[in-house]
Amino acid sequence: MKQREIDAAWQAPRQCELCGIRHLVLFADLDSDDFQLIHKPIDVLSYSAGAVLYRTSDAPEYLFTIRQGLLKLVQYLPNGGQRIVRVLEQGDVAGLELLLGQPYQHDVVVLEPTDVCRIPVAVVDRLSRDTPRLHRQLLKRWQRAVNEADAWLTDLSTGSARSRVARLLLRLAEIGSADRFYLPSREDIGAMVGITTETASRSIAEFKRAGVIRELDAKHAALDEFEMKGFSEK
Amino acid sequence: MKQREIDAAWQAPRQCELCGIRHLVLFADLDSDDFQLIHKPIDVLSYSAGAVLYRTSDAPEYLFTIRQGLLKLVQYLPNGGQRIVRVLEQGDVAGLELLLGQPYQHDVVVLEPTDVCRIPVAVVDRLSRDTPRLHRQLLKRWQRAVNEADAWLTDLSTGSARSRVARLLLRLAEIGSADRFYLPSREDIGAMVGITTETASRSIAEFKRAGVIRELDAKHAALDEFEMKGFSEK
DNA sequence: CGGAGGGATTGACAAATATCAATGCAACGG
DNA sequence: CCGTTGCATTGATATTTGTCAATCCCTCCG
Secondary structure, three states, X not given: OHHHHHHHHHHHHHHHHHXXXXXXXXXXXXXXXXXXXXXXXOEEEEEOOOOEEEXXXXXXXXXXXXXXXXXXXXXXXXXXXEEEEEEEOOOXXXXXXXXXXXXXXXXXXXXXXXXXXXXXXXXXXXXXXXXXXXXXXXXHHHHHHHHHHHHHHHHHOOOOHHHHHHHHHHHHHHHOEOOEEEOOOHHHHHHHHOOOHHHHHHHHHHHHHOOOEEEEEOOEEEEOHHHHHHHHOO | OHHHHHHXXXXXXXXXXXXXXXXXXXXXXXXXXXXXXXXXXXXXEEEOOOOEEEOOOOOOOEEEEEEEEEEEEEEEOOOOOEEEEEEEXXXXXXXXXXXXXXXXXXXXXXXXXXXEEEEEHXXXXXXXXXXXXXXXXXXXXXXXXXXXXXXXXXXXXXXXXXXXXXHHHHHHHHHOEOXXXXXXXXXXXXXXXXXXXXHHHHHHHHHHHOOOEEEEEOOEEEEOHHHHHHHOOO
16 A cells, blocks of 8 residues: 555656646646656546535545546535536646645536546645746636636526526537537436426426437437527527 | 836835735735845725626736635626626726736626725736745735635535525625625625526515614615524525 | 716516416236 | 336416505705
8 A cells, every 4th residue: 555655756846747638737848857746646537427526525635637527516504405607628627726725615516427537635745836937827727717717607597497408408518529518417406506396307308308419328419519509599 | 107117116025014914915924135036016906885896808907816805706607697707895806807817707796885906917927937926915815716706606606596695695705894785785695606687686675674684875784694594594 | 067978777568487286197916 | 027216397376566646745946
């Protein structure tokens, strides 16, 4: 066990340098010397749908870079209500708040099979202190989070239920591949746009009847972007 | 004119070092040497209610540190709708997105008389490149923005109209002084919590009748926190 | 003083959404 | 293969919220 951890720690710098999607991730701008500052193991982990990356109550130990997949960030109201405040995809980072000493601010749950790099917070802290090359990437990640959050407020929390759902699907379609996007459960759709499960279901059913979306399998569909934009306006 | 600008540039470092609220602002951690890197004028400006700090269409030249006051960040939907996505108070920064090369993401409008430091983006860019002491403060500002945005999604965009308004007022009460908080126009309340002006008005009127809030003047009120928390739950 | 103008409030009604309940559908395990 | 289980869908109503319009209340200005 000890040995394995040490191996991982030793290999991490090399593996990171060779990472196929490094241009997309937090460590994009680091150089060889920077990687030598990594003295704790960074593990690549895979999760399947429904798995929990972490909960707000978990010990704040790791940041996660999303290599592949889709996750939801859930936040709870004092009265028990819950709301999905964002969705993470390739290149996003979960747990940035740890860098400023905060506990995890969300529960993070896997929607589509996901691969992540699990990075000890100490590693990023150290790099953050000693290499300016990480700073810009950190700022970019924060900025992206704010932009997304603002968009969820303006796009997904305003207007009629149906148009909110339409705008959500257009957003998910941009994340997905050309003709296939992740269609969340009706309950999750409701939690994303602030409506009930039933109303979400009615909207989706209506889109299906109108032929604006076509169900491919239980969790995926294709949509007619032009038509859907019509629905998104009122 | 030229001369005045040069004077300002020369004075900025000293004035910033002596700033009475420096512990609250972006430059909190800078040292004397850092301030020598400032080669463009930082001006302190005052705005009265209704003034516009900037619009999305403005040239991206300045960041603003809020010394005092209250402002709203407004974002527009393609179909013309608008939504207030956040409110800024003392210590907050407007225009952080410029540091990453983005244009202004909001229109920023003064709600209560406001003093700001207007900082040329080049100054922050330079400091950001050359002093790590600024980084932590930048990250803190971004983090605060995300936390606020998430809270606006969960607190102010979920539940019945009345409870959203209640939660908004509780939030504003925390910003204000002990027994006096800024009570926005009904139209702004609507734009903050995603309901119509009329529904906002009905909620406020109901709170007044129930004695949960007391109007002090046109734009200020006091509230009974305990009672209001009752309303905020359903 | 009187009148104009800009919010705020209220009422009446329409429309949208939530709620409660039943049914349909498909995957899964025994 | 059949029953169970977990969603999704749909229907029937109850509530909430939006819409349209009128009135009220101030403040400002001539």
